[in-house]
Amino acid sequence: MENFVVSARKYRPSDFKSVVGQNHITTTLKNAIVNNHLAQAFLFCGPRGVGKTTCARILAKTINCESRLESGEACNACSSCEAFNSSSSFNVHELDAASNNTVDEIRNLVEQVRYVPQKGKYKVYIIDEVHMLSTAAFNAFLKTLEEPPKHAVFILATTEKHKILPTILSRCQIFDFNRIQVQDISQHLAYIAKEEGINYEDEALRLIASKADGALRDALSIFDLIVTFSAGNKVTYQETIGNLHVLDYDYYFKTTEALLDESISQALLIFDEILKKGFDGHDFLVGLSEHFRELMVCKDADTVELLQVSEAVKSRYTTQAAKAPVSFLLSALNICNQADMAYKSSKNQRLHVELVLMKLAKLPHAINLAALADSKKKA
Structure with a gap:
């Protein structure tokens, strides 16, 4: 029996052009890469499920791509891109600050930063839910964040920007992610439905998109739920309002x-x-x-x-x-x-x-x- 992969993972964007509803972010990042104006630290802020971690991973892959396209996109064919796509890249380190928020963990991270990458130009450190770090951990991170080695790039992601110390904010290039528009979400759901051979009603997809409240990941989870509920590869408006308990x-x-x-x-x-x-x-x-x-x-x-x-x-x-x-x-x-x-x-x-x-x-x-x-x- 083939393992089921949820839509949020199966259709996770692999390049900037496939990111939904964040053109102001992706355009700026591509221009920074093309013009070689890459900051040493980024802070991605915004609601849940809008593409912060996804964009961080795409940025990490793109800056280490060996045959980058003129548009600033990764080639997805070189050894670096293949290693990243198979989750075996040694140049990208992800840390969940929700469960690794002590000063000792940040000190270990600071120690690792000193070592140059064995292959590729940059070592990228993605710290998710960075607002969960303790004050002591933030303070231990300050000097490295301000003056990291040339090969190190930090990408911090958070849903609660107001909880981050001003001293951290001043050292980062800040990108504010928007809630994704209903129209953009419904169009993306329609694309996935066509890819999966699922019949759908436009009004059902719009209802799912509005129920997600601007979070694409939530919309994809609801979409999977409705498809499973219908069991007939069809997403109808009546089944959607019945399953989501929404008043017609x-x-x-x-x-x-x-x-x-x-x-x-x-x-x-x-x-x-x-x-x-x-x-x-x-x-x-x-x-x-x-x-x-x-x-x-x-x-x-x-x-x-x-x-x-x-x-x-x-x-x-x-x-x-x-x-x-x-x-x-x-x-x-x-x-x-x-x-x-x-x-x-x-x-x-x-x-x-x-x-x-x-x-x-x-x-x-x-x-x-x-x-x-x-x-x-x-x-």
């Missing part, structure tokens, strides 16, 4: 229709159905607020592009936005925001949400009365 956006469209029709009973019945399916009232409130926000975005042709949904769903939002007055959406957003803040302190949380729905259902009538009173004053 169709409920928000139905709820908004009921509110615009001033139907309190219909809104309460929809909410009851949502609760019976095991969803939390707070999640419904937050989702309804997001839905009103999307409708507000659709009120202007210039801001429609802010919607990160498929064309079919975008069309539904645009149609419903045309029926919802701006005054209704603004008031509804304000009511939902106030209810969101007061939800946890409420003794009867179901009634709390139901009161919100009742207020929202009467909004169109209240807005019409206010408009009529205003017109009489002007008359």
